[in-house]
Amino acid sequence: MATYIVGDLHGCFDELKQLLQKVDFNPCNDELLLTGDLIARGEQSLECLRFVKSLGDRATTVLGNHDLHLLATNLGIKSANSRDNLTALFQAEDREELLDWLRNQPLLVEHKKYGFLLSHAGISPEWDLLTAKNAAKEVEVILRSDHYAELLQNMYQNEPLNWQDELTEIQRYRYTINSLTRMRFCTARKELDFHCKLPPKEAPEELKPWFEFDNPLYQTHSILFGHWAAMLDYPTPSNIYALDTGCVWGNKLTMIRWEDKQIFTQKKLDVLKNA
Secondary structure, three states, rough: OEEEOOOOOOOOOHHHHHHHHHOOOOOOOOEEEEEEOOOOOOOOOOHHHHHHHHOHHHHEOOOOOOHHHHHHHHHOOOOHHHHHHHHHHHHOOHHHHHHHHHHOOOOOEEOOOOOOEOOOOOOOOOHHHHHHHHHHHHHHHHHHHOOOHHHOOEEEEEOOOOOOOOOOOOHHHHHHHHHOOOOOOEEEOOOOOOOOOHHHOOOOOOOOOHHOOHHHHHHHHEEEEEOOOOHOOOOOOEEEEEEEEEHHHHOOEEEEEOOOOEEEEEOHHHHHHHH
């Protein structure tokens, strides 16, 4: 039995199949976790959703910013972006079933056996573990309720930039969503920054990646995340694992087997065909 964690799919279903074949993935014995953003940009978002859902409790994906945006788009809160290649998904007979399944997925996972933490973008440098889990659970409960549309309508803002006791409910929810699904850099005051999407080595001096702040949680727990394809090959602390390696942008899909920390990759297939 093995535990595999794979980075952002973004509709790269053929690459996921190749990667799972490399390790002889067996859903009867093995477990698959995913860093979110199963959909958008790539051409096989529908196939990705159907496959991960079909694995039942042998697969767990956290929600990414594109996954949440898909839910909002389905409700008419936002317009579909043609670059996301979601026409087949929106026309699928099982669309509502798939999206209902998607909104029931977590924002944060603490693995029951190994104790590692998994989220799409990371964990705020202002949070300890209990705060992170409580904040994520608070939003997950609403997403799984009949009132989720109001939450999605109010998530499209950057503020607040810091976590504070006096935040209103919606401010708390928004900070949680932004931290767990959109965060990359923070300022010296640990404020979330959403303007810079550069590789860390090219970022302004006043910004640094969230995981480079002094937070005891970052030392006591392993944290796995995706979201930040521009971090490709940037060194992280030994217990921080950045798994989005930009497959949809022509690079590779990356997966780690947790038991021995072995890394497996699959290059973008259309790149291989054109090589």
